[in-house]
Amino acid sequence: MELADxxxxxxxxxxxxxxxxxxxxxxxxxxxxxxxxxxxxLFAGGKRIRPLLCVLGWHAAGGQGSPPAPVLATAASLEMFHTFALIHDDIMDGSDIRRGQPTVHQALAARYTARHGAHAADRLGAGAAVLIGDLALAWSDELLHTAGLSDAQLADVLPLLDAMRTEVMYGQYLDLTAAGLPTGDLELAMAIARYKTAKYSVERPLHIGAALAAGSARLRADLSAYALPVGEAFQLRDDLLGAFGAPEITGKPALDDIRQGKHTALLALAWRHATPAQQHQMNALLSDPDMNLEGALIIRSILIATGARDTVESMITARRTQAEQALARAGLPPAVATALRELATTATARAA
Incomplete structure (x- = not known):
């Protein structure tokens, strides 16, 4: 089972x-x-994790041989939905760079600057990107509904797709509304990670793929036991890369997540173990929409000094171990288990 293929x-x-x-x-x-x-x-990069997991879910439920066109189209529809989510996410976060290139709203703004001027072009770029994101959402539906699925397959897949979309929207809402308000609420940070990433990026794609081959409720439970810890570890790694990653590798500006005051497990743990003076610094800096590089580096130093960075690394390791144990219990086809183990390692030990 070649993931590259x-x-x-x-x-x-x-x-x-x-x-x-x-x-x-x-x-x-x-x-x-x-x-x-x-x-x-779409073709600037991207790991295609959701389509891969969808196909692996199909294999886990008994799908044999090369995945047929309806399975591949369903898997591709998840990547088109992800494109919609990322375009809108970049607008909400005010991000300039994604995958080493200008975000869609920034690329469009640059296109319109000469004709409309910089200020109007920024507004136009953001509005146009919202519409293009909306179109990606509509086209993800079209990909699914023209995939050639049977009525039975659609009946199994659509409730899972509806659940996935609802979960990620609530995760994004929590992420958006919790930003810039530092607290030690680790439970909230992990709820954001679970709905924004673990269920959306790992669990539901596996469930959708399994549904295409009429996978049982027991199989879905086994897949969840693997997916949720992997998905949480994936987000925890993302949090570390957002604070400490190298821009030339991640494709995103250094310290962007810190400047945005994202309520991550990393930040919640730092707050819990910070001194009153450190908490005062965090509160002042993370509530400042114009935080400069010096301020972001102060936050980074607090993340290290409080032990938050090391604790998050330990959380990632524990979740990867939990996922591997779930795979060992699940009794999945050997090729599927091997591929899922490879993806778990890639997702939790990545540098980008």
Whole structure:
């Protein structure tokens, strides 16, 4: 089971779909930057974790051989939905860089600057990116509903897809509203990680893939026992990379998450173990929308001094071990278990 081959086949589905949309746009004389912006974003990088897990879920439930076109299209629809989520996430966070390139709203703003001026172009870029994100959401639905699934498959998949979308929106809402307000509420930080990442990025794609092969409730429970700790560890690693990662590797500016005051487990743990003076610094800096690099570096030093960074590393290790134990108990096909073990390692030990 070659994960690189599954990634390539997913990309082919996405490429062919966008090529057809570009031809329709040209025939209707619609702006070509819409499909162009989506194509540039989709193929600038991305790990294709959700499509891979969807296909692995299908194999886990008994899917044999090379995944057929309906399974691949369903998997690709999850990547198109993820594109929608990331475009909107970057607008909400005010992020300038994603995958080493300008975010969609910044790329569009640059396109309009000469004609409209910088201020108007920023507003126009953000509005246009919202619409392009909305279109990615609509097209994720189209990919699914034109995949050629049977009525039984759709009946099993749609409730899972609805749950996934609801969960990630609540996770994003919690993430957005908790930012800039430092507290020691580790439970809130982990709830954000669970809904924004663990269920959305790992558990539900596996469930959706399993549903395509009529997987049992027991199988879904076994997949959840693996998925939730892996997904939480994935987000915890993301939190560490947001504070300590190298921009040339992560493709995102250093200290962006700190400047945005994201309520992460890393930040909650630091607050819990900070001195009153450190808490005062954190409160002042994280509530400042214009925090400079010096302020962000002060926050980083507190994350280290309080032991928060080391504690999060330990949490990642514990969750990876928990996931490996769940795989050992699940009795999945050996090739599936091997691939899931590989993905768990990649997700929790990555540098980007």
């Amino acid at each position: 599954l990634r390539a086949r997913t990309d082919t589905v996405l490429n062919d779909f966008l090529a057809a949309k570009a031809r329709t746009a040209a025939a209707c004389r619609w702006p070509d930057e819409v499909t162009g912006a989506l194509r540039d974003f």
